[in-house]
């Protein structure tokens with residue numbers, strides 16, 4: 001129980017650093033978010049508050065700026081191993097209205113297809129609105145593409161097996177675990193199915209290894225997972241759990 005309280009408090013702390021322009025992570029809505037982060041209606045209500053001026057931005061834990069070097073270096077390694085002229089397919093599962101997918105699309109020096117997926121319609125509409133009516137975002141590579149898809153990340157039936165290079169999960173498995181371990185397990189299984197051999201599932205979370213590693217083990221990802229410490233902030237550790245299905 002103490003562990004969960006610590007997890008929720010730390011999550012809230014990082015909510016407050018990125019705002020819609022109002023107090024996104026505090027007040028009544030912040031309280032609801034903390035208590036009900038596994039509940040779909042909570043996210044629908046939260047993202048419905050996003051501003052209609054296309055400037056909405058909210059990132060769980062931390063924003064792209066903090067992760068930029070780490071993510072671009074991952075992409076560069078993936079490209080060296082697999083690049084054959086095709087765009088690398090990246091999924092941001094449970095994207096919300098985070099900047100992660102948008103900024104990877106913008107900054108990647110190699111061509112990428114970034115698919116940002118969330119089941120929450122207001123989040124997807126906000127992001128689509130942002131890229132069509134907001135400040136234009138130009139990709140560094142002319143062949144890169146970005147799409148926002150409303151869908152359930154526990155069932156990625158429309159994505160072929162072994163077709164994706166990188167699956168990013170920032171806070172989504174944490175959220176799914178609140179609604180049930182089965183949901184979170186299904187998401188990992190789907191990520192492993194769509195990943196091509198040598199591709200990577202990267203889970204960005206503050207969940208301790210003694211909880212996350214057994215979970216990944218049960219979900220079938222255990223033997224292929226390494227742990228990367230991202231930062232220690234005010235006594236809280238933030239991790240990247242990187243799962244690489246083996247080359248066959």
Ligand SMILES: C[S@@+](CC[C@H](N)C(=O)[O-])C[C@H]1O[C@@H](n2cnc3c(N)ncnc32)[C@H](O)[C@@H]1O
Pocket residue numbers: 037043058059060061093094095096097098117118119120123151152153154169170171172175176
């Ligand atoms: C903690 S938020 C993280 C959002 C975003 N990744 C970020 O870093 O700001 C969890 C997100 O997962 C989404 N989500 C939860 N369950 C989902 C599911 N089964 N399918 C798709 N999205 C889901 C929620 O709508 C929410 O946007």
